[in-house]
Amino acid sequence: MQRPTAKTMASSRAVRTNYSCVACGAGPAGMGFLFHAYRTGKLADIARNGLLIIDKRSSLGAGKLGDYVNVTGYSMVKTFLECLEHECFEKVLGDLSECSSLDRILTAAADSTPRLTDVGTLLTVAAERFIAHLTEHYDVEVLRGHEVETIRCLEDGRFEIVHHDTRKPATPLLITSDTVVMNPGGRQRVEEIDGLCRMLRIPSPGKNVKTYTSDDLLRLSSAKLVDTFAPVLAQTAPRRINRIAIIGGAHSAFTMAERLATDLGDIKLHEIAIIHRSPIRLYFETAEEARLWGYSVDAAKDVCPITKRVNRASGLRYRAFEVACSILSRGGVSGAKPRVELIDAGSGEAARARAAECVANSCAVIHGAGYGPNIPTLLDHWGAPIPLQVCRGGIEIDPLGRPLSINGEAISGLFSFGLGSGFRPDAQIGNEPAFRGRINGVWIFHHDIGGRVLTGVLQALDAMAPLQF
Template sequence: MYEQRLETTCGCVLGGAGPAGMGMLFNALKTGAIHDLARRGLIIVDASPTPGLGRLGDYQITANSVGDVFLDCLRSPEMAEVFAPLQASAAYWNIRNQAQEAPLLSEVGELLIEASNLVFEHILRLKGVQLWSSTTITEVVSDGDGYQVWVEHENSRLAIHCQSLVLNLGGHQDPQHLLDALAMQGLQLPAPHSIHSADRLLRMSPKALRAYFADTLQAGGKFTVVGGSHSAFSMLENVARALENVGLDEVTLIHRSPIRLFYESAEQAMANGYAFDPVNDVCPVSGRVNRSGGLRYRALAVGREVLERGFVGDTKVRARRFQSDGADPVQHAGASQALAESSVVIQCTGYQAVLPPMRFADGAAITLKKVTGGLDSDPSGCPCDLSGKRLHGLHLFGLGSGLGVDPLLGSEPSFAGRIYGVWQFHHDASRVVIESIIAKLERAEALAAKGQEVSRLLQWQQLMPGQNWSTLNLR
């Protein structure tokens, strides 16, 4: 590895050009903030040779939003010229024809990668914007008021000094995270245990799933899915559809808290016979039931079948279900027995942020504080370490990080997780991050200008020692 001692300086580094990072770039271009970022220097760093999407398009599931939600990310008068070529795109018209339906994520991915390429084509013309693809962030050092970002590219290592760092490198599922969560509920897996990541399985075709689990099915192994979110019910359906004709007749779902369903209004929920808390489960801004934590669209349909009939969607695979929070001893005992008997345990309990090694300038390691569903961050995505120190200028809001619920935007009071999603990345989440970055860069410029004034004053004092300088206003 060749380490270049020549270092680069810029105002902001955007680490990761997946759904969250691209959401920020789309928003900066739409609002005109891209020019402020470009003037101060913006370097986009992504490990992929073809940045712009991340792994979103790899998932073999439906989205938890209708097509129009993704089209809204492109719908802006300021972006009309940039996205004009999409009028001739089959991917665009495919999503537009599903405007009120939930499309496959693979189809959403096709649209967003085309749109991302158009955004790159536009912003890379601006002086001050650079894209470093096939480049990996290997270390981040907090050095006073800024950050030193070490990166590797083609066997070379160099550092970027920046005032602000946006770090959305994706999420991963750590098996230990599941074991710790189960232990907190008084549950455990027998050793040796087999934990499978839903993130990996949800990107596999039915044929690949059948091949992957062939030996387990032949041995009569039992399957258990742990989780209660969109991904858990998508996983139930994918497994049931792929394996019901090759031996799978039952799957168990273990969820910590009650399964929540999304409805556009309290009236719609009541018409469907759904019981909910009229205060804690209803968003006071939108009036939607379980706006943030409820199952939507295809996952909602599968969830209702599991709750009402005890089958996975329209398949013949039975669904056993146990709530593991301990509120019901019988349910808790059933969960414990199911885990003990399982040959396959599929982890659908959220993501942890992918992070490079981080440290302070004195060498002390930085460990970011976690909360339910992500990182403990302020409204602009600035996290804090385990001691409570807020890392201003560092922003994370993507998968595994998320942002806390904003009362002004609304959410049901019962939701205790973090907010993230493609629409949020393109709107509210990235908006506050962009505003925070620009404000920090403006403060740094003001301090630098004041420092220059003080330096000039000191020079004049040396040249003209008898002059009274105390009346000068250096604010």
């Protein structure tokens, strides 16, 4: 790919090339940050020398969340609506109920759980109206259908961002910015299945076993899911059990199991094995509710000190909770034919041997164990890659959301907190002490996390150039 030159820049320069802030990725995380900045009256501050929103999609706001088909969210309708409810949004967003495509989510009970495709529609409509307001009233520009390739840290503390129009990938373009809020989402790769098996201390699937990611499969319609697996399931020798193994023990894994059981039961999927490496955790509003269910709670490890909820971050909620309970009590998803086996490969040698046997004898293995980073290449001012600390669940960040290099230094002026990076629980954010993962969720992007990153961006901008009065 050619380097951006003055010629390619001049010929395609539709927008100016220097900004105080570039929001790379306008999915739930990137937009949550911008909604928060607006609600707290700081939008003009971050857009003091121009704010650019850049995303490789043409439609903004929902990211991948709206792509998941036939999947029920793990947040309630009211949780998503709360993100958009503030007096300052009334005029900006207008009457959302006038939009007929939002009817299903706006008329649903506040404490029901919506389909993610409906959530996607809500987030898209809200984001598009919000962005239209921003571009009209603030120094804000938008680049749709543009993919960021590299982000280079310049010697003066700013960033040089190379991107391209997705219809012209061979024509790189260049902009600079004082700060970058980078939320391009997370990534699951089938190649990671070997690593997951190593972690479980079981052999990798053999060459004849098909491998997939839950992220890809959950975006297929039922008909496409059947088309994908019909040839795989048809290949099995007569009277052998047709089994699919899913590696993972959280929402993605249980959601995947439900989709497979519902859609593939009639095309000879006999069995699903969910292979996880620690006990399955369930979410409860209170410890008392958990006790009434007969669920054992370790008050020191499982209860969020702020909300008192049990397994607030790691527990299966709502539909995934019901699916897990059905599997635990009846060995399958209610109303679907395939048997579902839960294997806690970390619970001992017998379980580990069973997990190994299931993987070896499955026709397909699915990675359903979280997301890694999906960030564009990050370069130092010489153009050499900056290796980042990548731990469980993505890029390690500091309390303001700045990625940490492998030397432990925060990259000043750069922020990332969505899927594939993200904050860990702390005294302010809360969550159960036993949880060591990352916090991801639409509500928290619009609230606590959006606030922290806003503080970081404003500090970085103030350090570069004080506001002119």
